Each structure stands twice: as C-alpha cells, then as structure tokens.
Amino acid sequence: MNRTTLSLIAGATALAAVTGFAALSAPDAPGTDTAAKAAAQLPVERTSLLCPAPSTSDLAETSYTSFTPVTKGTGSGGKAELREADEESADAPADGEDKGKDDGKAGEDKPAKPVLTPKEPGKPVTGDSSGGDAPALVGTADGRFAPGWTVQETTEVAAGTGRGLQGVNCAAPDTDFWFPGASTDADRTDYVHLTNPDDSAAVVDIELHGNDGALKSAVGEGITVPPHSSEPVLLSTLTGERQTNLTVHVNVRSGRVGAAVQALDDKLGGDWLAASTDPSGSLVLPGIPKDATSVRLVALTPGDADADLKVRLASPSGLITPAGHETVHVKGGMTAAVDLGDVTRGEAGSLVLTPTDRSVPVVAALRVVRGKGDKQETAFIPATRPVGTRATSADNSGKGSTLSLTAPGAAATVKVTASAGSEGGTPVSKTYTIKAGTTQDIEPPTPGGLKGTYALTVETVSGGPVYGARTLTASEDGLPAFTVQTLPDDRGTVAVPEADEDLSVLQR
Numbered sequence: 148m149n150r151t152t153l154s155l156i157a158g159a160t161a162l163a164a165v166t167g168f169a170a171l172s173a174p175d176a177p178g179t180d181t182a183a184k185a186a187a188q189l190p191v192e193r194t195s196l197l198c199p200a201p202s203t204s205d206l207a208e209t210s211y212t213s214f215t216p217v218t219k220g221t222g223s224g225g226k227a228e229l230r231e232a233d234e235e236s237a238d239a240p241a242d243g244e245d246k247g248k249d250d251g252k253a254g255e256d257k258p259a260k261p262v263l264t265p266k267e268p269g270k271p272v273t274g275d276s277s278g279g280d281a282p283a284l285v286g287t288a289d290g291r292f293a294p295g296w297t298v299q300e301t302t303e304v305a306a307g308t309g310r311g312l313q314g315v316n317c318a319a320p321d322t323d324f325w326f327p328g329a330s331t332d333a334d335r336t337d338y339v340h341l342t343n344p345d346d347s348a349a350v351v352d353i354e355l356h357g358n359d360g361a362l363k364s365a366v367g368e369g370i371t372v373p374p375h376s377s378e379p380v381l382l383s384t385l386t387g388e389r390q391t392n393l394t395v396h397v398n399v400r401s402g403r404v405g406a407a408v409q410a411l412d413d414k415l416g417g418d419w420l421a422a423s424t425d426p427s428g429s430l431v432l433p434g435i436p437k438d439a440t441s442v443r444l445v446a447l448t449p450g451d452a453d454a455d456l457k458v459r460l461a462s463p464s465g466l467i468t469p470a471g472h473e474t475v476h477v478k479g480g481m482t483a484a485v486d487l488g489d490v491t492r493g494e495a496g497s498l499v500l501t502p503t504d505r506s507v508p509v510v511a512a513l514r515v516v517r518g519k520g521d522k523q524e525t526a527f528i529p530a531t532r533p534v535g536t537r538a539t540s541a542d543n544s545g546k547g548s549t550l551s552l553t554a555p556g557a558a559a560t561v562k563v564t565a566s567a568g569s570e571g572g573t574p575v576s577k578t579y580t581i582k583a584g585t586t587q588d589i590e591p592p593t594p595g596g597l598k599g600t601y602a603l604t605v606e607t608v609s610g611g612p613v614y615g616a617r618t619l620t621a622s623e624d625g626l627p628a629f630t631v632q633t634l635p636d637d638r639g640t641v642a643v644p645e646a647d648e649d650l651s652v653l654q655r
Contacts, residue, residue: 186642188536190221190294197405198229198284198317199340199419200377201276201302204309209302210275211284212542214566214602215268218294218639225290228261229298232283232342232377268292271541271569271602283377285344286317294639297602299542301619301630308336309411311524312621314542314630315419320344322399324406324422325510327445327482328527329393331355331383334413339395341370342377342405349402355386356394356447360480362386372404379409392484394447394510415516416524418630423529428454428506430530432513433497434551434616434631435490437588440523441516442487444475444498446509451479454507460490461497461553466584474503495588497553497614500530517627526618526631533612534561534605535636540617541602545593549618550603552579553586557611564606565592569599581613605634 201209215227262284265272268291288296298317304310320342329337343349353367367385372378382395397406411417424430426449435442448454454477459466469490477483490496500511512529540550543565552561564576572594581587591603607613615634620627 186644188640189643190218190640191638192293193287193289194293194296195319195344196286196296196298196317197320197342197344198286198298198300199315199342199405199407199409200283200379201281201300202304202313203279204304204307205279206305206307207279207302208275208277209281209300210273210542211263212271212273212299212600213263213265214271214297214539214541215265215288215292216295216537216539216604217269218291221291221294223291225288225292227265227286227288227292227296229263229284229286230261232285232375265292269574270567271600273569273600283340283342284317285342285375295537295539295637297539297541297637299540299632301542303621305623308413309417311416311623311626312619312628312630313418314619314632315407315421316632318405318407318421320403320405322403324397325426325447325449326395326408326420326422327447327510328420328512328514329382329395329408329410330391331386331389331393332391333389336411337382338379338409339382339397340377340379340407340409341372341397343372343374343402344405345402346374347402348373349404350400351404352398352400353380353385354396354398355382356396356480356482357388357390358392358482362388392445392482394445394482410527412525414523416628418526420512420527421529421633423510423512424532424635426508426510428502428508430500430509430511431497431553431555431614432511432528432530433553433586433614433633434528434618435496435498435513435515436517436618436629437491437493437495439491439515439517440489440519442490443514444485444487444511445482445514446475446477446511447482448477448479448507448509450508452507453478454509455503456500456509457503459499461499461555461584461586462494463585463587466499477509495551495586497551497586499555515631517629522626524626524628526629528616528631529633531614531633532635534607534615534634537604537606537639538615538634538637539602539604540632540634542619543591543601543603545597547620548591550589550591550615551586551618552581552589552605552613552615554581554583554611554613556583558583559610559613560608561613562606562608563592564604565594566602566604568594568597568601571598572596572601578608583611
C-alpha cells in the first residue's frame, strides 16, 4: 500500500483553508539552523458570510451587492453564493452540475437556488427584495471568490419606526460580539439578530450592561438557534429596565453565529449597529459625517477595572481635543455615554480614544445623527480594525458615496480602486496620502463608463495604520438618510510558514 507524506506547506495551507483567519507561524529559535523561514501570505480558500433579515416593514426595499476583489495566486476555480438561511444545504448541487439526473431521489424537494451568485472576481453582482418577509441569508465562497469576499445589505424604509436608510456588511460567524450603543428606551425597538450557518444548533447567552452594570435577566441565557436559521431577539424582552444606553454582549456557548443589532427609533430613524472590534486600550472610530448634528460616544470596559480615556478628534488639520470632553471615565462593567454634540463642526472627522495612563481594554461605538427637527436620521460607527492590507466596501453608485480615511499615527499612502460596475464599466485606481493625525473625506473614484453599482477597495501602500469608513446618503422628502460601514482588513490572506525542506517528495 502506498503511503504519502504531506509537506508542511500543504498541511498548513489546509488548516488555513478551514480557519480562514488563522496566522500559522511558529517562533524562530535564535541560533539554530532549523528555525522556520518567514511566513508566506497565501489566499484563504473558504469564507463564510451571514446577512440578517433586513426588515419587517412592508415598505422596505432591500438591495444586496456581492463582490470579491481580484487576488493573485487564487487559481481559476471556486464560487460564491448566498442562500436563504433555512434553505442552506451542504448537499446543494453546484452551478453547472446536472440537477436533473436520476439519483434515486426523484420527486424529493430540492434546495432553493442561490439568491446571489457572482460570475467572476472584480465585478459586483446585485439582487433585491421588497417587503418585510425577506429572510436572513447564509453565504459561502471558495477558491478565487473567497479572499476579500464582501456583501453589503442596504434597505430603504419609506415610513414608520426606523424609516430611512439602513445598511450592514454581512459578517463572518464568530463566538463573541460586543455592541455598545443599543437601547431599551421607550422610543427604541432594538433587536439582536442571531444567524446560525451550521448543521448543529448554537447556544447563545445575551448579556446587557447599563450605566450601573450588568442587568439581571435569566431570559437571555441559553438561547438556542437552530441549524441554518436566524433568530431576532427583542432586547426589551430580556429586561424590564428602560436604559437609554446599553452594551450588548453576545457570547456563544456552543457552535457559532453571525450577530448584528438592528436599532430602530420612532423619531430618529434607525440603522444596523455592527459589532465593535475586540476590546482594546486604544480605539479608532472613523468617518463621522462632517454635517453630523449630534454625536454620542458609548463605551464599556468588559472587566472590573476602570478606564480613563483621552478623547481626540482627527480632523483635516490634525488631532484636536473637543472642548469640555478632554477625557471620559468608564467604570468597570458599566456603560458610559458622552454627548459630543456637533463635534466635527462641518469638517471630516474620526474619533481617537487612547488611555490617559494605564491601558484597560474597552469597546466603543458612536451614534451619529444628521438633520434637525422631524427630519433627523441615525447611523452607528463602531470602533474598528485598521484597513491593513486591504478592505472593501460594496454598493456604491455614481453619487451619494463618501470615503473617509484617517491616519491617527504616522502618515500613510493608500491606493483606492473602483471596480467595474455591476452592469458595465472600467476599473479605476487612485493613490492618496493621508497626513499624520488627520482624517480626509474623499470623493471616491468612479469607474469609466459606469453602469450599475461598484465596489471600492482600499489598500495600504506605505506608512502607518489607516482606518476607514464609507458613508452612503440618500435624500427622501428632505430626510438626510444615511448609513455608515467601517472598512476593517478583509483578512483575505493567511500567514503560512515555509518549511526548510519540502517533504512532499518523500513518498513510497
């Protein structure tokens, strides 16, 4: 019987394909000849994304945009597709396979066709739905479609609670999420959407942290999310307390889920609140619209230690300290909220939080309001990771998109690429330099001969870390509707250590 010894590279690559995000590197052993070589960056081979059910409003109009940037080294195979959560099936036939052949199961129900299937990397594909019955979607991409795969869900609601523009990037499943900025106030209807992509049930705990600490609730413990399904949980059913500012902690006991909070306001519209980046001593919240009329910072330190944070605004001219809001004190386990007013004063801005002394991990988000009187609309900006190697935002049109980039430390140079349009157009790239400590709002490049929507991909060329966000705007009867999505690194590659010797030749 023949036996084959796999190479270390092949083994590491297989693990990278499973995890998608793992950095597979071993520490060097100084002074030895057997130290691992520098890790190579290889494209991930599989990506999962989950899109929450967009709305229960009969007036909702939702569009989906799927896009994968072109990545070197991916080969020519693979596919990406989104399916309804309750129709997801690992046994579903792939596009191009014979779905009509006699396999002994004729007459049985077949899984529903994918609702969105891109044809090639580098070109977006779009779909839409109307009304309040659109389901959550479960998506997978592999091969050349996996690295950097991005799906944007954008919903317009003409009237009622949450009216305006709501947008969210469909997110990868995980086991731990923090959402500062939620609420059980009388004017708010907030849901946390939990979507399970797997074949077994997930068990989830939802904890609520108010201004006096954790709220007592046994209802949020041990919530079961069945396989291939989505569960919206109304926050006000988890507690009898009315809290204007809450931090929601979603902790998965078993399995994994996608999670996002839909925050709907009777008077101020609404939007999706994406999870804050992992707790950290320093945070960046990029892309506050320059015409914001009200900005509220909501923060929590998950542990018992208090955090004292320096608050600064990265403006077009540099880092400034908002008058009267030089620092914010966050008590351990308690949600703190600070109203910053019209902090941007008509200029581009991003909030930068750093420890005044001892570094304590914190999560944070901003609630941003545009407009006045009965013509106000709300969006949320969570603390986010840097753009890193590459980040992408989908669902841009020829107007109504603003790209905001900030370099809180050293100056940086980035390349911004506008993809081909979903219905035609030629990609265009431009290079921008972001000065140290500043935020720059740029009108993104537009593909030549644009038809349809397009994607924007941001790549760090040189310099320090860059953080980014994309704002979509729409005017609806004088309402300044908008939504903001941050641009964290897409983690489209993994670090795979090279072996000193390729063992794949050792076969017998």
